[in-house]
Amino acid sequence: MTSGLLAKKNASPASRIVSRFRLTTFMSLVWSLIRTVLIVGICFIIIHPLLIKVTSSFMTLEDIIDSSARWLPLQPSFVGYRLAFNLMNYPVALWNSLTLATLVGVLQLVSCSLVGYGLARFKFPGNSLVFGLAIFTLIVPPQMISIPLYLNFRFFNFFGLSETPINLLNTYWPFALTSMTANGFRNGLHIFIMRQFFKGMPGDLEEAAYVDGAGPFRTFFSVMLPSAIPAMVIVFLFSFVWQWNDYFLTMTFLRNSETLPIALQALPERYFASADSNDVTQYSTILNNAGSLMLMAPLILLYAVAQRFFLESVSRTGIVG
Amino acid sequence: MIETKRFRLSLTSQRALAGIIFVLPFVIGFMLFFAYPFVQAIQFSLSDLKVTTTGYTLTYIGLENYRKALFVNPNYVRNLVGVFGKMLAEVPVIIGFSFFAAVLLSQEFKGRLLARLIFFLPVILGSGIVLRIEQWDLMHALLETGGTEGGGVFGGEVANFLMQFKLPESAVTYIVSTVEQIPRIIRSSGIQIVIFLAGLESIPSSFYEASEIEGASGWESFWMITFPMLTPLILTNVVYTIIDSFTAPDNTLVTMIQDGAFSNLGFGQSMAMTIMYFAVIAAVLAVVMRVLSKGVFYHD
Numbered sequence: 001m002t003s004g005l006l007a008k009k010n011a012s013p014a015s016r017i018v019s020r021f022r023l024t025t026f027m028s029l030v031w032s033l034i035r036t037v038l039i040v041g042i043c044f045i046i047i048h049p050l051l052i053k054v055t056s057s058f059m060t061l062e063d064i065i066d067s068s069a070r071w072l073p074l075q076p077s078f079v080g081y082r083l084a085f086n087l088m089n090y091p092v093a094l095w096n097s098l099t100l101a102t103l104v105g106v107l108q109l110v111s112c113s114l115v116g117y118g119l120a121r122f123k124f125p126g127n128s129l130v131f132g133l134a135i136f137t138l139i140v141p142p143q144m145i146s147i148p149l150y151l152n153f154r155f156f157n158f159f160g161l162s163e164t165p166i167n168l169l170n171t172y173w174p175f176a177l178t179s180m181t182a183n184g185f186r187n188g189l190h191i192f193i194m195r196q197f198f199k200g201m202p203g204d205l206e207e208a209a210y211v212d213g214a215g216p217f218r219t220f221f222s223v224m225l226p227s228a229i230p231a232m233v234i235v236f237l238f239s240f241v242w243q244w245n246d247y248f249l250t251m252t253f254l255r256n257s258e259t260l261p262i263a264l265q266a267l268p269e270r271y272f273a274s275a276d277s278n279d280v281t282q283y284s285t286i287l288n289n290a291g292s293l294m295l296m297a298p299l300i301l302l303y304a305v306a307q308r309f310f311l312e313s314v315s316r317t318g319i320v321g
Numbered sequence: 322m323i324e325t326k327r328f329r330l331s332l333t334s335q336r337a338l339a340g341i342i343f344v345l346p347f348v349i350g351f352m353l354f355f356a357y358p359f360v361q362a363i364q365f366s367l368s369d370l371k372v373t374t375t376g377y378t379l380t381y382i383g384l385e386n387y388r389k390a391l392f393v394n395p396n397y398v399r400n401l402v403g404v405f406g407k408m409l410a411e412v413p414v415i416i417g418f419s420f421f422a423a424v425l426l427s428q429e430f431k432g433r434l435l436a437r438l439i440f441f442l443p444v445i446l447g448s449g450i451v452l453r454i455e456q457w458d459l460m461h462a463l464l465e466t467g468g469t470e471g472g473g474v475f476g477g478e479v480a481n482f483l484m485q486f487k488l489p490e491s492a493v494t495y496i497v498s499t500v501e502q503i504p505r506i507i508r509s510s511g512i513q514i515v516i517f518l519a520g521l522e523s524i525p526s527s528f529y530e531a532s533e534i535e536g537a538s539g540w541e542s543f544w545m546i547t548f549p550m551l552t553p554l555i556l557t558n559v560v561y562t563i564i565d566s567f568t569a570p571d572n573t574l575v576t577m578i579q580d581g582a583f584s585n586l587g588f589g590q591s592m593a594m595t596i597m598y599f600a601v602i603a604a605v606l607a608v609v610m611r612v613l614s615k616g617v618f619y620h621d
Contacts (some may be wrong), residue, residue, distance in 0.1 A: 035425060042422065043439045045504050045547040049455065050446075055613075115347040120338025123333075130344050137355055139602055141568050143579050148365065150360035154377045159353060165376060181350020191347065216339035247450045248570055248579055261450035289539060292451045303445050307438055 057081065057290040061283060074286035080290035087293055094298070097260040099243055103172060105240035107179035108187060112235055113228065114193025115182050121206070125233075131195065138188035144247070149174065150252050170285045174253040185242055185249060190235045197231035198224065230313035237306060238273055244299060259296045267291050341387040356578040386593035394586075397594055400574040405601065408566045411506065414499070415562050419510040423517030424547070437518075444511035452571050477546040509565070513558045521547070532550065556613050560606060567602050574598060 057080050059073040084090070120133050155165035155172045156193035168174055170264070178184045182191060209219040225232075247261040254262075303310070366386050368379040370401070388398045426437055483493045524546065532542040568575065581593035 032430065035428070035430065039430075042507060043436060045507050046442055061532050111346050111350075112417075115344050116326065118340045118343025122336055122343065124337035124340040126342065127344075133351055137351070137429070138564055139599075139606060140355075141575065141595050141599055141602070142358070143575065143582070144362050144592070144599055145355060145358045147579075147582050147591065147595075148361035149354065151372075151377060151588070152358065152361075164399075175603060177355050178350065181354060183348040183596070184348035185356040186603060211373065216336070216343075218341075241445055247453070252579075263448055264454065288454050292454055296446055298449065299445050303438075303442070310441070311434065311437055316399055320374060 026033065047079075053293055056285060058291055059286055061286070062096045066286050080286035081294070083271065084267060084290040084294060087267055087287070088260070088273065088294070090260060090263075090294060093260045093263040095314040096258055098176060098298070100172060100259060101240045101243040101255075104175050104179045104184060104243040105236050106240040107176060108182065108184050108190060109232060109236045111180055111182035112187055112190035113194050113232060114220075114301065115191050117198050117224060118196045119191070120198035122216075133190045134182075134191045136188070137183065138186065142185065146249060146252050147177075153253060169254045170254055172254075175249075179239075184239065186238075190239065193231055193235055194228070197228060201227060230309065233306060233309040234313050237302075237310060240302070241299060248313075263289045264288075264295055344540055360598060362592045365588050366596050368589055370588045382589075386589045387597065389590055390594045390597065393589075394594075396577060397574075400577055401598065401601065404567070404572060404574045405605075408605075411502070411509075411566055411613040412559060414502070414506050414564050415510050416558055417514060418506055419558065420517055420551070422510065422514050426514070426518055440514055441511055444515065444565060457477070509562075509569075512565075513562060516554055516558055516561070517551065520551050524550050533594035552617045553564040553619060556610070556617050559609060559613060563609065564602070564604060567598075567605075 055072055056197070058078070060075055060077050060079060063073045063075065083169060104275040113135070116128075118201060119134075121128060150169070153168040156168045157163070157165040175184070179187075205223050205227070206219055209223045228289065250257075250259050267287050271284060271287055348621070364379065365381060367381060369382050369385075371378045391513060421442060426433065427439060431437075483496060528546050528550075530541055538547065566572070570576075574594075578586075578591045578594050581594075582588055588613075
């Protein structure tokens, strides 16, 4: 094949180069056109549900029923937001979500970085076993663990150490304890990400620190962690966001507390029970959309702030292995 | 001589000790908050569990809970088959799409940053409660069906278009139902795109330069460099997608088990259901890893 190409090249180098040049510019033009159409289309599909939420959250009851107002509200109004704000008890729910997600995010970040580093850089008997167990926790359906845990936390006797069990449900303890020990929701994935990242880091810095007499823990905190920020941003973002959107675990361990997802879920019910209810089912669509946006707004804000780190992290994290 | 040897030995064991201390939080947590409840789950599934004021009592009843789940409960087997079928249909499409999307996003074009931000948006927003709310929501139902019966954003038009070719009706239904799933597919591919993209950006550009000098076309270098270099990530992503699809909070079987545990099913039967479900997931993953790992190419 190579010799064929060479023969062709020798035949008429100039004309071949010109025609090839024309062909490739034409092809790349066509391709960039197709690419633009595809990217715009996919972006539209992703944003579409968000747009529907925005427009219909500003609608009034008349707009919902009126089919001519399918896309844009005829008389934009904040009535949906006002109602959702009051019925969800928004400031309280926002505060609860914020504190819980921050607690979980920070604790999981700390524990998973420690474990990931230990697995990546130290040889000890059982290293690969521990890594295997971390991956194993991912394939077990969460309810299989969370339902026995529910009973353990309901009658918490410090694993047989105490005579009288105490009730840890409706406190942050179930979340704190599981996050502190890198056993929270999908923490196997976080451990994996951190381990891969540390594995991919060059050893020179670390060795220099050891030569200077720093112990493994000082080396970790003062040399390794500052370089691991891209991976840490991803891990924190994931654990924060998953806790923020979580309904099932919160519902299991924190039945009485109001986080945003729980308040959002209860929104239509509360509306029909409230005094100024019109008893019209359509109304719940305005409330649901306004409420969903109020739940998503802080996340979008966080994403907008963290996006530079996030995009950079994607290319710099060794999730790739 | 002996002195140095001893020193070395203690250094390695010091390092080993430090490593153990680093992973200790996980090991303790694994025992208390994973292994212990895991064993309890098996115990519960074989028992009749009654909650009392100071704790709970267990009465051993053998495989009764499993029998009930399989043969008495009208929904369990049906949901299990449904969830399994949905996973089989979805995984290849999600992998194909996220691979393609990552290749698109790795190229240079204007507005690439914005496009990436939007593509990753579902990672942030596409999970949990909002999806559940959307499923019941009236306005979404109205707009997504576009007024036609059973069509998605473009389902109706696609069906009309395909009908012109006089295709058999079952084929048209299959294609339309796939097309209807497009928004769902796109929105559950976020993390997979992130992983593929990270992989694409880690391929050294010298590989492409070398192949260009050798006279390879873009098409050839895609199949000779890009694809083989990404095969380990295809395996990672297939495994991730299967787990994601099986444990997603909007999965019908997961919802049924979770809600049922605290109401009609009771802890015992719901645990029996989860354990059988877990066995299915483990079997699927074992088969998939066995088949796919043969085709994986490792660079080093």
